[in-house]
Amino acid sequence: MNSKLSKKTALITGGSSGIGRAIALRYAAEGARIVITFNSQEAEANEIVEKIASGGGEAIAVKADVSVEAQVLDLFNSVYAKYQSLDVLVCSAGLQKDNKLTEMSLEDWKKVIDVNLTGYFLCAREAAKYFITKDHNANQTAVGNIIFISSVHDIIPWSGHVNYASSKGGVAMLMKSTALELAPHKIRVNSISPGAIKTNINKNVWSNEERSKKLLELIPYGRIGEPDDVAALALFLASSESDYITGTTIYVDGGMTLYPGFEDNG
Numbered sequence: 001m002n003s004k005l006s007k008k009t010a011l012i013t014g015g016s017s018g019i020g021r022a023i024a025l026r027y028a029a030e031g032a033r034i035v036i037t038f039n040s041q042e043a044e045a046n047e048i049v050e051k052i053a054s055g056g057g058e059a060i061a062v063k064a065d066v067s068v069e070a071q072v073l074d075l076f077n078s079v080y081a082k083y084q085s086l087d088v089l090v091c092s093a094g095l096q097k098d099n100k101l102t103e104m105s106l107e108d109w110k111k112v113i114d115v116n117l118t119g120y121f122l123c124a125r126e127a128a129k130y131f132i133t134k135d136h137n138a139n140q141t142a143v144g145n146i147i148f149i150s151s152v153h154d155i156i157p158w159s160g161h162v163n164y165a166s167s168k169g170g171v172a173m174l175m176k177s178t179a180l181e182l183a184p185h186k187i188r189v190n191s192i193s194p195g196a197i198k199t200n201i202n203k204n205v206w207s208n209e210e211r212s213k214k215l216l217e218l219i220p221y222g223r224i225g226e227p228d229d230v231a232a233l234a235l236f237l238a239s240s241e242s243d244y245i246t247g248t249t250i251y252v253d254g255g256m257t258l259y260p261g262f263e264d265n266g
C-alpha cells in the first residue's frame with residue numbers, strides 16, 4: 001500500500017469543505033493523522049472525521065476562526081494535545097465577499113484580509129514556532145512543511161473582488177518571505193494557486209449554464225477543475241518527493257494564467 005504520509009500529522013484549516021476537504025481525505029488515505037478546522041460547518045467537519053475513521057485513519061475536527069489569534073493558539077494546542085506533533089500545515093480557510101470597489105464596505109474589506117491573509121500569517125507563525133524546535137540537519141528532508149492555498153488571483157487582477165485579489169497577492173509575498181526565513185530551519189513553504197475549482201465559493205458560477213459557459217472561455221484546457229486536482233499537488237508538496245521545492249507557487253488552473261484572450265488576438 002502507498003503511504004506517502006505515514007506517521008505524519010497534518011493540520012488543514014478550512015478542511016471541512018471544498019479544496020481543504022479533498023486534501024484532508026487525500027492525506028488520510030496516505031496515512032497521515034489529520035486535524036481539520038471548521039468555522040460554521042460542524043456537521044460537514046464531523047462527517048469527514050467519521051469518513052476517515054471508517055477507513056482506518058485518525059482525524060479530529062476543531063472549531064476555529066483563523067483570523068482570531070486566541071483561537072489559533074487554542075487550535076495548535078488541540079493539535080499537540082491529540083498527536084504531540086505536527087509535520088504539515090495546509091492553510092485553506094478562505095472566503096470571498098465580492099463588491100465593486102466603490103461599494104465595498106470597510107467591514108467586507110477587512111473580513112477577507114483577516115481570514116485569507118492574517119489567518120495564514122497566524123497559522124504559519126504558530127506552525128513555524130513548533131517546527132523550529134525540531135532537530136534538523138542539512139542532509140535530511142524537511143522537518144516542517146507549510147502549504148498555502150492561494151489563487152490565480154495572486155497574479156490575475158479581478159475587478160469586483162479587490163479585497164480577495166489583494167489578500168491573495170499578499171499571500172504570494174507572505175509565502176516567499178516566510179520560505180526565505182524558514183529555509184535554514186529545514187522548513188519548506190509553498191503556495192498552490194488554483195483557478196476555477198468546483199467548490200461552494202464559486203457555485204453561483206459553475207451551477208449556472210450561461211455563466212459556466214463564459215467561465216470556460218477563460219480555461220484553455222476546457223474544463224472546470226475538481227478539488228482532487230488540487231489535492232494531488234498538495235500531496236506531492238507535503239511528501240518528501242518535493243523536498244527541494246520551497247518558495248514556489250504552482251498554478252493548478254487548466255491554463256487560466258496563459259492569458260487565453262491572446263489565443264486569437266493581439
Ligand code: BGC
Binds near residue numbers: 096150151195197205
Ligand atoms: C475564486 C473562484 C474563481 C477562481 C477563478 C478562485 O480563487 O475563489 O471564485 O472562480 O478563482 O477566477
